Amino acid sequence: MNRRSFAFSAAVALIATRAHARTGPTPNFTAxxxxERTLPTAPLSEWTDAPGRRREALQVxxxxxxxxxxxxxxxRGPTLVIFGGSNNLIRNHDAAYRALAKGVGAVVAFDYRGFGFSTGRAAALQLRTDGVAIVDAVAKRSDGLGKVMVLGYSMGSMIAAFVARERRIGGLVLLAGLSHPDLMAKLYPERLKGLVPAADALDFLDVTASVRRSRSPLLxxxxxxxxAVRIEEGRANYEAAxxxxxxxxxxxxIGHEDLLANADVQRAVAAFGRTF
Structure with a gap:
């Protein structure tokens, strides 16, 4: 696991104990x-059209x-909207997006606010509402929400699952997705030193709760x-669906890295898209 993945998995695991939030000291960790404290950016000069690819902008x-x-x-396939992992910029995944696009109607991917090409100040809970705004905009051009498939990879699972909770989309894909704070506390006890999660952090991390409330098909x-995100977390989301x-x-x-470029992932996503 590389340094970036370890930092993210450690962060989400460290804030994953509800007992501290209820009875312990003042919370010291928010959503x-x-x-990351320093978010990755990209030069706007690289945000360009190319064969098979065009720029998209959305005001939020x-x-x-x-x-x-x-x-x-x-x-006839759905439009696939992708929410990437921690510190993953869209400019780093052009080849993977092109490969995924071969099996669907289109692929749409945005940098999060404050990341990459996008403007604004990053705020965790706003990433989720931005996600809903993106999917609503895509649905208007894709014959409705039923022709939209949303994929959340790693940290992106928190945004994608929230979207599926708020909107009845054609399908939800959780790729190396997180689960819920109680399970994280059991899976990663060595990473819990000294941090007390605030309520917004617990809410942001609870992908399983969003899965349980979703009415969309799930892969x-x-x-x-x-x-970084153990397979038990994926199984917990499966059981909740x-x-x-x-x-x-x-x-x-297979581990946690470079999953968007994995051929088995691309085939599974394409097959799932053909079911609706």
């Missing part, structure tokens, strides 16, 4: 502390979100060897 409260839309290979994809519309793909021998 915004899940984000306090920010302009900037991203790309990729032409898809299946005209879980998780690496068997993932040590509607049994009639859930599926689980285990990636044998």
């Amino acid at each position: 915004n502390d899940v984000l 409260d306090g920010a302009e979100l900037r991203g790309w839309r990729y032409e898809g290979g299946d005209p 879980i994809i998780h690496g068997e060897k993932d040590v 509607d049994p009639s519309s859930r599926s689980f793909v285990e990636l044998t021998g």
